[in-house]
C-alpha cells in the first residue's frame with residue numbers, strides 16, 4: 001500500500017450533505033449518561049421512532065459496549081481531548097457545559113467541515129438555520145422536507161383545492177430563501193417509494209377518504225394523494241431548478257421497509273429523467289440498487305449517510321462498490337447525524353480514512369493516478385455536493 005501513504009484527506013474540506021439540526025438546549029439537556037448510546041444507530045433510531053416502545057431504551061447500553069463505532073469513538077475522542085478513553089464522557093460533558101458552541105466548533109473545524117445540508121423535517125419543530133449556524137460556526141443550507149409542509153397545509157384547510165394552493169405556496173416560499181438548496185421527501189415512511197401517476201379523479205376521492213380517516217397513514221387510502229403531492233413538489237423543484245432528495249432504504253423502525261428499496265423508484269426516475277435526484281442514505285442496505293440507478297440514470301446521485309458512520313468496517317467495501325461502479329462526481333459524503341454533534345465529526349473522520357484506503361488501493365492497482373485519487377476523494381467529501389446544489393467550492 002504505497003499510495004495510501006501519499007494520499008491524505010485529513011485537511012480536506014467536508015460538506016455534510018445530510019444531517020439534522022440540534023439546539024444548544026437539546027445538547028445541554030440530553031442525559032449525559034446516554035450520550036454514547038445516542039451515537040449508535042440503535043440508540044438514535046429509538047429516539048426518533050414513534051412506533052417503538054421507548055422502554056426498550058434500557059437494552060441499548062449493553063449493545064453500545066459491543067458496538068464498533070462507539071468503541072472506536074471513545075478511542076478517537078480520547079486523542080481529541082488528550083485523555084484516556086475511559087475519561088472521554090466526563091471530558092466531553094465538561095467541554096459541552098463550559099462552552100457548547102466552542103466545543104462543537106472545535107469538533108467541526110478538526111475535520112474542516114465547511115457546510116451542512118440540514119434536513120429540516122427532523123426534529124420538529126425545526127431548529128432555525130440561523131441558530132444552528134451560530135451553534136456550529138458552519139454555513140447551514142436548508143433541505144426543505146415536503147411532509148411537514150403537507151401537514152401545515154392540512155392544518156390551514158381541509159378543502160383539496162385550497163389545500164393544494166397553500167401547499168404550492170409553501171413550497172415556493174421555501175424555494176426563494178437563499179439558504180434553500182434542495183427539497184426532500186420521506187415518502188418511504190408514508191406510502192412507499194413505488195410512486196405512481198394517480199388518475200386525476202382518484203386524487204379527490206383519496207383525499208376525502210384520507211380526511212375521513214383522520215389523516216391516518218395507510219397505503220390503501222392516502223397513497224394516491226401522497227404520490228400526487230410528490231409530483232406537485234417535483235414540478236415546483238423543476239421550475240426553480242432545485243435538486244430533489246429522496247429518502248431511500250432503511251431508517252428508524254417507522255420506515256415501510258418493504259417499500260423502501262431504491263429500485264422501486266425506477267418509474268419516478270424515468271419520468272423525471274432530466275431532474276437531479278439524490279438517493280439519500282445510498283439505499284442502505286440495498287446499496288447495489290442505488291449504485292446501479294446512479295450508474296444508469298444521468299441525474300441520479302448518491303448520498304452515503306447511514307452506511308457511514310454506522311457500517312464501520314464495511315465502509316471500505318461500500319465505497320469500493322460506489323467508486324467502482326458510479327461516476328465519482330455523483331457521490332456525496334453525509335452523516336445523517338440526528339442526535340449528537342459528534343456524529344458529524346465521526347462520519348467525516350471515517351469517510352476520509354476510508355477514501356484514503358480505497359482510493360490508495362485504486363492507485364496501487366494502476367486504476368488511478370495519485371492526482372486522480374486526490375481529486376475524486378475531495379469531490380466526494382465536498383465538491384460534488386456543492387457543485388450539484390449551485391454553491392461555490
Ligand SMILES: [Zn+2]
Nearest residue numbers: 019119336338
Ligand atoms: Zn436523516
